[in-house]
Amino acid sequence: MxxxxxxxxxxxxxxxxxxxxxxxxxxxxxxxxxxxxxxxxxxxxxxxxxxxxxxxxxxxxxxxxxxxxxxxxxxxxxxxxxxxxxxxxxxxxxxxxxxxxxxxxxxxxxVPAVVRRGPLTIAVSTGGASPTVARRIRSELEKQYGDEYGTYLQFLQKARDVILREVADDAARKRLFRALAADEFRQNGRWDEKFAHLLTKEKERNRERRDGNDEDFDVHC
Known part of the structure; x- marks a missing residue:
């Protein structure tokens, strides 16, 4: 193995x-x-x-x-x-x-049979047992993961950089990463617009939570 x-x-x-x-x-x-x-x-x-x-x-x-x-x-x-x-x-x-x-x-x-879609690399290996089977599986994967995945993953890389730079809260980061990775998001097509909306929503949620914590601090002080 x-x-x-x-x-x-x-x-x-x-x-x-x-x-x-x-x-x-x-x-x-x-x-x-x-x-x-x-x-x-x-x-x-x-x-x-x-x-x-x-x-x-x-x-x-x-x-x-x-x-x-x-x-x-x-x-x-x-x-x-x-x-x-x-x-x-x-x-x-x-x-x-x-x-x-x-x-x-x-x-x-x-050397495995490879599907490349921009940053996406899918490798199929049978450990040398049957390169023919590896090529057949690669052909099936090429149909399942079309050229659009390359553009999508390039967008995800840029979006990830923005999230890491602008979102400090770990839970908020995880919610954004999950949302961007969902099939529904990918199939929507309006990635920049949808991402901007999600990012704004998370920032507003974080401000509301921070403001609420400040109020609690004032009361208990």
Whole structure:
């Protein structure tokens, strides 16, 4: 049983050995995470060639050598040659995260099937048992969580910052967070307008409670 995590790869070197379609899929995923991607392969599919030509990745057009892993945080062996994959496994250092496609037992991690909607990331993994099943579940989730979730979550992030800055009462914060996360709120669509109303209501409630406490203090003094 694996331990699920989200890795922050921005600016970290990720080395992909292999130049086929599987390698290309891995490269695209790494670029989405803003990794510094290096591909090592004597030949590559057009997608990898195009990314290299645009300067989005570095393509070392050569056979794999141990020093290709120097400085790598994450290593993916995506070739169809078991001897090359084994050489990558032997060369990887103890501090480098290793994935060898189609050899789950040799992997430090598995790459799940992913649904991305802006800040929302949904990952589906079968632990390497069936990538086909993982892709099917991902397809179902893509239908359930449409593109609107990206915009919605971007709004929630901004609203959260406002709440943390302007609302001191913990109970009021929790009420606002629950209200914004409700399906009814998301489906309403007028998020800014509705949020402004809820925020004003909580501020007024807090003032009334504070004023009431002040009156009680005056009476008992």
């Amino acid at each position: 694996g331990y699920p995590v989200i890795l922050h790869l921005r600016g970290r070197r990720a080395v992909v050995i292999g130049g086929g379609q599987v390698a290309a899929r891995k490269v695209y995923g790494l670029l989405e995470a803003e990794a510094d991607v290096v591909v090592v392969a004597p030949e590559a599919v057009p997608d990898i060639e195009a990314l290299a030509a645009k300067g989005e990745i570095v393509w070392r057009q050569k056979t794999f050598a141990e020093d290709d892993l120097a400085g790598a945080f994450l290593v993916i062996a995506a070739t169809n040659d078991r001897n090359v994959n084994e050489a990558v496994a032997q060369a990887a250092g103890s501090g480098q995260l290793l994935n060898i496609v189609d050899d789950p037992k040799r992997c430090d991690f598995h």
